[in-house]
Structures are given as C-alpha cells and as structure tokens.
Amino acid sequence: MCGIVGYVGHRPALDVVLDGLRRLEYRGYDSAGVAVLTGADGLAVERRAGRLANLEARLDEVGREAFAGTTGMGHTRWATHGPPVDRNSHPHRDGRGRVAVVHNGIIENFAALRRELEGAGVEFSSDTDTETVAHLVARAYDGVDGGDTEGDLPASLRAVCRRLDGAFTLVVTHVDEPDRIVAARRSSPLVVGIGSGEMFLASDVAAFIEHTREAVELGQDQVVTITRDGYEVTDLHGEPSRVRAFTVDWDLSAAEKGGHEYFMLKEIEEQPEALANTLRGHFVDGRIVLDEQRLTDQDLRDVDKVFVVACGTAYHSAMVAKYAIEHWCRLPVEVELASEFRYRDPVLDRDTLVVAVSQSGETADTLEAVRHARGQKARVLAVCNTNGAQIPRESDAVLYTHAGPEIGVASTKTFLAQIAANYLVGLALAQARGTKYPDEVAREFNELAAMPSAVRQVLGTVETARRVAASLADAKAVLFLGRHVGYPVALEGALKLKELAYMHAEGFAAGELKHGPIALIEEELPVVVVMPSPKGRAVLHAKLVSNISEIQARGARTIVIAEEGDETVRPFADSLIEVPAVPTLLQPLVSTVPLQVLAAEIARARGYDVDKPRNLAKSVTVE
Structure with missing residues (x-):
C-alpha cells in the first residue's frame, strides 16, 4: 500500500x-x-x-x-x-x-x-x-x-x-x-x-x-x-x-496517461485490449489452458465445492463467477469476503477448490484466506494481474489477467479482466468434469472472445453516460438495482461512486426492493437500473420493468442501462443508456462500462482527483 x-x-x-x-x-x-x-x-x-x-x-x-x-x-x-x-x-x-x-x-x-x-x-x-x-x-x-x-x-x-x-x-x-x-x-x-x-x-x-x-x-x-x-x-x-x-x-x-486527463479514463478505454490479453493463449488445440497449471484434470474432476474469495471490486467479479460456474459445472459455489473467510471456520477439504481473486496478488486478507485454505488441504487457484506476486506463488494454479498496469486506484480494466478470467476458470472446470462437451466449451469461449469488440462498441457511445453524470453531480445519494448477473454490476457501480465521488450509494438486488429499500425512494432520487436481456431472461426482465415503474411512480429519477432495441423499458427511463446485446452471463462486461464512466465523470464534476481518491490505496497489503 x-x-x-x-x-x-x-x-x-x-x-x-x-x-x-x-x-x-x-x-x-x-x-x-x-x-x-x-x-x-x-x-x-x-x-x-x-x-x-x-x-x-x-x-x-x-x-x-x-x-x-x-x-x-x-x-x-x-x-x-x-x-x-x-x-x-x-x-x-x-x-x-x-x-x-x-x-x-x-x-x-x-x-x-x-x-x-x-x-x-x-x-x-x-x-x-x-x-x-x-x-x-x-x-x-x-x-x-x-x-x-x-x-x-x-x-x-x-x-x-x-x-x-x-x-x-x-x-x-x-x-x-x-x-x-x-x-x-x-x-x-x-x-x-x-x-x-x-x-x-x-x-x-x-x-x-x-x-x-x-x-x-x-x-x-x-x-x-x-x-x-x-x-x-x-x-x-x-x-x-x-x-x-x-x-x-x-x-x-x-x-503514462497517453494524453488523458486521468489514468482512470485511459484505463477505461484500455478495457477491450485488457480483455483480449486476458483471453489470449487460453484456448489451445480446442482446450482451455491456464497459465501455471499445477492442478490435473483429475484434481478438477474431484472438486465437489468451490469457494471464490476476494475483496472490494474483485469480490464483485467473484459474485459473477458464481453464476457462471454453477451454470456450466453444476457445482455449488460460495462467494466469500476474504476478510471474513478464515474467521468463520469454513468447511474445506481436499475436494474443495478455492479461487482467490486479487489484482495485486498481495492483498493481505486474500493472502491469509489462501493460507488458511492450503492449511485445510484445499486446492487453490489464483486469478491475478501481477506476475510473480505472493498469492500466485502460494497457489496450486494461476490464471494471470494480463491487463497491464492499472495506476488509477479504483479498479476498472482489472475488474473486466477478472470477470473474463473467472469465466475461463469456469470453462476449465466444465471441460475437466465433462459437464460441457468440447464443442460447447469452444462455443462459450468464442462468445467470450467476441467481448472486446462489444466493449469497444460501448466505449463509442458513453457520451450519454457523461451527460447523465453532469446532471447528477449535486445529488446526495444514488441507488443501483440489478438482478442475476446485474446485481453484482449494481454493487460495483455503487462502489465506484463511493470511491470516486464520495457520495452515498447503495446497490440492491432489485427483487429486494419491496422488502425495505423502497422506503428510500423519494422525489428526484437518482436510481440506476441494470436491466437483463428481454430475450435471455424474459421473466426477470418483466419483473424489473415492474420495479422501474414503481420507482418512477414515486417520483424518483430512473437511469436505465438496457440492451439495444429493448423498447419496453424506454417509457420508464428518464435516461436510457444502451449497450450491445450479448449472452446473459457476459452482460457484466458491457453494462459495467457506463457505470465506470458515470462515477468518474461525477467525481470530476465535483472537483475530485479521479486517480487518487482520499483514504484509499491501490493494494491493501495489511489486514
């Protein structure tokens, strides 16, 4: 730090x-x-x-x-x-x-x-x-x-x-x-x-x-x-x-900043390249391969439970990993804050896989979680952006994100790279366990390989997010809602706003709205909604449209991130930010980008240093 x-x-x-x-x-x-x-x-x-x-x-x-x-x-x-x-x-x-x-x-x-x-x-x-x-x-x-x-x-x-x-x-x-x-x-x-x-x-x-x-x-x-x-x-x-x-x-x-006012703005724009670099070299001869694979296919077949441990932004990438691994591998997955992991005495054994996600590879809480897992004989796979860091060295296998240096304290390109890497981990497990045929693994990887282009498309249309940001600079609080993989995206959007603009921001699973958070809704309160695809998750989409309608009826201002061509949400969106249509599990890779821009631009409008938010350090190397 x-x-x-x-x-x-x-x-x-x-x-x-x-x-x-x-x-x-x-x-x-x-x-x-x-x-x-x-x-x-x-x-x-x-x-x-x-x-x-x-x-x-x-x-x-x-x-x-x-x-x-x-x-x-x-x-x-x-x-x-x-x-x-x-x-x-x-x-x-x-x-x-x-x-x-x-x-x-x-x-x-x-x-x-x-x-x-x-x-x-x-x-x-x-x-x-x-x-x-x-x-x-x-x-x-x-x-x-x-x-x-x-x-x-x-x-x-x-x-x-x-x-x-x-x-x-x-x-x-x-x-x-x-x-x-x-x-x-x-x-x-x-x-x-x-x-x-x-x-x-x-x-x-x-x-x-x-x-x-x-x-x-x-x-x-x-x-x-x-x-x-x-x-x-x-x-x-x-x-x-x-x-x-x-x-x-x-x-x-x-x-170096490369002509940008802030490193973070440069790093947001580097996300297509970071994604491509993370994926490069991990699909060889029709198979998913990791960087330093010290786990055999038999080791992966023996896994009967997965823990994903991380802190901060990496924790939100871990939440996305849960959806993918459970869907592709039919394995139970628990997502844990690394700072809590070893203190609650989790049930671990030789057939447990612990995936440790850390940009720096030196995050103290995550490192101690790794050591605890190894002490309980669990297998550990690290997802990391830093070659030769401590967490990879103490793990049984490593998948490096290769996102390049990230100077801005608030994670952007490393978050998207972590999501992509977590998907590769899920596909490696599915491949070894036979829960997906080789042609299915190849199809999923090819869809993932198309995502740098989709993110590049999003970056070409973020002007809407910038305009929305200018109008939110004086807001006292912002709420974020999402469902399925949109829920961790909502949490990440709220975290970015807290980190950069020092605003009160909360992310909620939209289905929980009526179980308490709706009491926060009031006139002109900005509410950012991450919509699922009307095609991939039609039922959830319909329910979230109902949520937006309820929010708008109570006078809140709705900022909706939705798939291109989703006309059903337009009547309920005071501001509509469109992203490309992509497979459901991959949606976080495109829907996160406008939220990063939103947070950065609100912080700039409020006169804050985007690269160096107060009280924060890039790598937390003490507990």
Missing part, C-alpha cells in the same frame, strides 16, 4: 528515485521522502507530509545539490501508525542518523519492541512502527546487543527480521556502506530490477521500467543485497536462496 524505490548505480540517485516515486504515488500519498548516501559519513534525508509535490518543493528549497550521490531510496506513504505528518514520514533513522529505513506493511509486535528499546535508553522521534526497525538495525550493526552481526548490514537486517511479526517490506541503508542497499520482504511486494551497471528495488516494476524490463521476484522471508554490479539473495538465516527472473511484458508508455 506504500511505494518504495531503491537504486544503486551510476546515475544521480535522487533523479531515479523521484521518477520512480511519481509512478508509484498511486500506492500511497499521505507523505513522501527520500534518502541519498552522499559519500563518507553522508546521508541526506528529506521528507514531507502530503503529495510528492510537497517533497519536491522542499528539495528545491534546500537545494538538490545536497543530495548528490548514486545510492538512494524513497517512499510514498499511506498512513497506518501515526498521523500523516512530517515526523511520521519515511525514511526513518536511528538516533545517530547513520541508518535509514523505508517500510511497507505493519510490524505487529512493534509496541513490545519499542518498549524494549526505550528501556535501553533509545529515544523515538515518530509514532511509527518503522522507526523501531531503524534503531534495531543500528544496534545490531554496532554490536550493541551482541551476536555476530557487527559491521554486517545484511546480517543485521536478517537478525532484526527474525524478531518481527507481521507483513513488511524493509529497505535499509547505512552510511558506512554507501554502495549497497539491503532489503527484506514478508507478505508484502518487492521486486529487483536488473540493469547494466545499476540495480533497482521497488514495490512495483513501474518504478524502474524506464531503465530495465529485467526483474527478479523475491520470495517469502528473503533478504536481498544490491550493488551496482549485481544482487545476492538469502533467507533469514543467511543461506543462499533461489529466485525467479522474469521479463516485464509492457513498457513505459503503458504507465
């Missing part, structure tokens, strides 16, 4: 670090800071609360020449311990100012460690858990607490990490070792970028993609030391560890 950049090489470190932080600011923007090793006994540190621009303005004030050096690191923070003020901004230092640390995650036992340090006479200057690490590393390096770590920065960090509970990425420098940076990770993202005569560390490859596309993923409880000549990875006891190298399959332009 925070952005981390580290660099050792031949370039001015401050420039490299600041460029990387700009690309990672979406991960955290309560504060920002940098540390540069400037030669013998030199460690220049500056940090400021607020956006990265505040830090850059301060650097201009003090003079950037004071930060001359080729080894440095930086951080953008999303506050967990202590308010977002200057003293709590990273990097943090020890009492003598010789060690600097940046940190992503939460150190759960920091209070006990802090009491121990204070008892030893250490004075703290912040409210954070991170400062604890700076003091512990300094003491280990100085040999204060005994042991064999004196004068050895990697050994000092390993010793400290063995004492820490929680999830963390830690990056550490010391003035006595100006040509190296040491870092460690546990359940929090960190990748190494491999350049020519230079090395990079970052919480996301976007930070160094301008300089190199060659990277290494770090495993759980690994410590890496980088110098300009290379890297060395060990476990927490100093034993050499194996890592997996990979090549980033997108370039710098993919992380």
